[in-house]
Amino acid sequence: MPQITVPSSSAASHSRSALLDCTKGLACVAIVWHHLAFYGPMSEVAHPAIPGLLDWLYEYARMAVQIFLVIGGFLAAASLAPQGLARFDSPWAKIGKRFVRLLVPYAVALVVTIVVSAAIRPWFDHESVSADPDFWQLIAHALLLQGIVGEESLSAGVWYVSIDFQLFAGTVLLLAGVRWVQRWAFARWDAAAVARYWPWAVTGAQSLVVLGAAASLLVFNLDADLDVWAIYFMGAYGLGMMAFWAVAADQRTTAWAWALLIAALVFAALAYEWRDRIFLAGAAAMLLIVCMRTDAIARWKGLEPLRRLGEISYSVFLIHFSICLLVNAVVNHFWHDSVTAAVVGIPFAFVLSLTAGYALYQLVERHVVSWKLAVRWQVGLIGAGLLTTLLAGLR
Template sequence: MSPPTSRTPVIDMAKGLACIAIVWHHLAFYGPMSDIAQPLAPALIAWLYDYGRMAVQVFLVLGGYLAAASLAPQGVPRFDHAGHVIAKRFVRLVVPYAVALLLTVIVAALVRPGLDHASVPDEPTLAQLLANALLLQDIVGESALSAGVWYVAIDFQLFALSVLVWAGARAFPGARAQQHAALLAKSAIVAGMAASLWVLNRMPELDMWAVYFFGSYGLGMLAYWAVQAPRAQGWVALMVVLGGVALAIDHRGRILVALATALCLVAALRSDSVRSWRGVAPLVQLGQMSYSVFLVHFAVCLLVNAVISRLWPESPVLNALGMLLAFALSLAAGRQLYLHVERHVPSWTTALRWQVGLVGAGMLVAVSSNWA
């Protein structure tokens, strides 16, 4: 979910595959189509339900890799003002996010009367709308308006935390020389990773904060520096030690996936033939628009669920086809959001307009539903 700097086809393909896994995880997790179709492929649907979410770790590692590539390729920040960089990131994330949430609020209002299912969000409240618009929903205890939006908040927190670490290292007394600042920043990142992987990631009550996920994000940063280094052995050994100790303390599948992703990145991107490979075009294109697909797919899946369950509430075959249709329409809707919103550089005015629109339209929908 990083901006399209320092991208390679391999990275976009990885994003595309992770995006597919997330959409199908949500199709399996949020019924009722998956509930009806389950007898046709019980093992597959159960796997998607239980393990599809692991693809989030791929996004975390790639996010850290691209953050290091764009902001501190040598470990020293190449930006002047931390606040400006963080604000720019917020605006880029929040504009397509607000558009997608507004669509979800409208779709939920349309399907709520005819679809009695736990996956349908309740009518939004003003506090909920404001919290979601500001990426604070989990922190203040408000429900998310759409599936997966917690990740957007975490991505922003991780990016902001990394920017502050780099800026702090540069401003630290005695770190005037670039090599000293780079060593200080990298040391702070490794220490933060160790704390996250070995302690904080084992505390579920912290999963609304960046520190819970910083280990996976940091593995992406280390992977970038390993790719750029004349010799990668030291970086790879550090990654294996950090991840291996974390798994020895508490074996977590999500950490294993993050470590494997980071190591595969190093192996792939240190190969000239892989770096020059143009990739599989459809996956590359999906990776480029994966953020938009991620944002909009829940609204699409919710709408298709409502239609299919209304017309064919007991047909496993037609509900399975409905899941395929929801996936295809999610890609199509994500492409439109990407082309018309995400890839355009937004301004603070644009962001504010869409956030106000989200809150205003959400309240209008809630009031209209109460009147009805």
């Protein structure tokens, strides 16, 4: 069967890129500022002073999620199938490792959110503070199922962790399934016979990724009720995977073919129904191809602060909501309706969120985790939630 050949160092060189880290850093900044403009009374009080900025952050900064989706797909292709073929042994071990890696800092951040919410709830009556969690809500969060089973999220952005896991697990199973079919086919027929039925220069897995992305862009992404499932976001994720295969291609014609395929999918999707988020995802995928195939840009060392922020972006993403809630509560309590306090409080909450994210990264995320630790934090998350609910009932 014809295969795309990629240098063995390709995946490693692209998985730790200054360009990708800096891009994630900028997207992380946009998400935090969007939530500062969206949640809490500080943005409402500060709005008359900076209406244009807050309106823009409210409306457009959230689309930075598309950047994370595209980069997520890019890195998934780099680690799982740099040649378009599964390069891992056990799919379930791969999925389990991802779940544990995502879950531990996620559970720690949710415990912080639960504690902060319980502490400020008696004297900060605002819709951004979630109600006391119940047992099933906590179980759903511990298993990354809160959106699927219709439970209210305990923190802004936790939906993305569930979607990221779904996308990664689905990709792993797809790649493993294609490999199983391929081995079955080679066992029944000789290689020449198989090649006659599959003469193209792309693998079966790559073809299915393209079909999945097309189905998402043209069908599933049009139904907002599906936004708790990976199929809603597979378009952007698949564009990222295709972008990696374009970057990793040895021949320029192959790279251009992938780029044209991405452009055609995005153009078709936007012609059918314009969506700013899909335009951004397509532009991000195309820019990744151009930048990562331009040697001078690909070797760029990046801006150190942005690069470091990109490295800790997951921890910042997890912890920032509780920090923003806390700052909102304090500013509202002591300087209620003060425009100056609100205008100063918003950037202060941003800086404090980055600080908390750095602490979460250093203390939790960067360390090797295990199933034992993940289960311990799952139990801790459920216990913390039930304890705060019990204490609230005794008041």
